[in-house]
Amino acid sequence: MRHIACLIYPQVMSLDITGPLQVFASANEERARLGLPPAYALHLLGEQAGPVVTSAGFALHAEQAWAEVDPATLDTLLVPGGRGETALLDHQPLLQWLREAEPRVRRLGSVCSGALILAHAGLLDGHCATTHWADVAALKAFARVDVQGERLHTYSPQAPHLFTSAGVTAGIDLALALVEDDLGRPVALAVARRLVMFLKRPGDQAQFSAHLAPEASRAPRLSALLEWIPANLGQDLS
Structure with missing residues (x-):
């Protein structure tokens, strides 16, 4: 049984938590x-046990204070x-707890702008890292961090201890990579199918998809073509 814990705090992005944990x-x-028996036990850790209001306005429940874990x-x-x-960027008790936790957990990672918390704790020094595209400039302020702002995530089975991911749904891609490393590719693909994901994206894929570029509303004569092309990439498109 692997115990997976996620920090929560007031005004946290709900999908950064619920996406990976799902x-x-x-x-x-x-x-x-x-x-087969379950492979994971899931935990939410807050400043203290109890409800924590997310940026979406609803609350998640922290089962325990992180300082007690x-x-x-x-x-x-x-x-x-x-x-x-x-x-939290200058929350010294939390930053110190993260520093002490880093060598003791098998894996430590961030979703979205959570990378800034790890950076302020000094845990990304000497590592490659990514974050949500809107926060890449803030992460680049840490000179000792190798910022790779194009990536979806930086997890690698060859160096699985410390990693980061881009915004929101990239956390789901990150979690799929962790599951694949733990339980094998068939399980990860089965999960992706169960969650009705279009595909399982690799960590080095760019945050912006080329398929998002065409705007049919600006070229109504081409709208049918722009919808047809991505579904027919195996055909002769000359």
């Missing part, structure tokens, strides 16, 4: 269909982003 939960469901009991610790992250 991937792990769905992996448990896929295993259950095969008669022994990081050695965790397999993976995720730090999400959101509007409320600014208040």
Whole structure:
């Protein structure tokens, strides 16, 4: 059983939390269909136990205060982003807890602008990192961080300990990569299908898809063509 914990704080981006955690939960469901026990236990950690209001206006429930958790009991610790992250960038007790947790957890990563929290803790020094495209400039202020702002995530099975991911749905791609490393590619693909994802994107894919570029509303005569081309890339498009 791998214990996956995610920090939560006021005004956190809800999908940065629920997206990745649902991937792990769905992996448990896929295993259950095969008669296998769950692989993951999921935890939300806050400043204190109790409800925490997200930037979407609804609350998530922290089951325990992060300061009370022994990081050695965790397999993976995720730090999400959101509007409320600014208040944590100089939160010394949290930054110190993260520094102490880093060598004790198997994996430590961020989703979206959560990378800025890790950077302020000094944990990204000497590492490559990415974040939401809107926060790349802020991350580049840390001279010792190798910022790779185009990537979806920086997780690699060859260096699995510390990693970051871009905004929102990129956290789902990151979680799929973690599941693939833990449980194998068939399980990760089964989860992607279960979540009705178009495809499982690699970490080095750019944050902006070329398919988002055409704007049919500006060229109504081409709208049918622009919709047809992505579905027919195997044909002669000369």
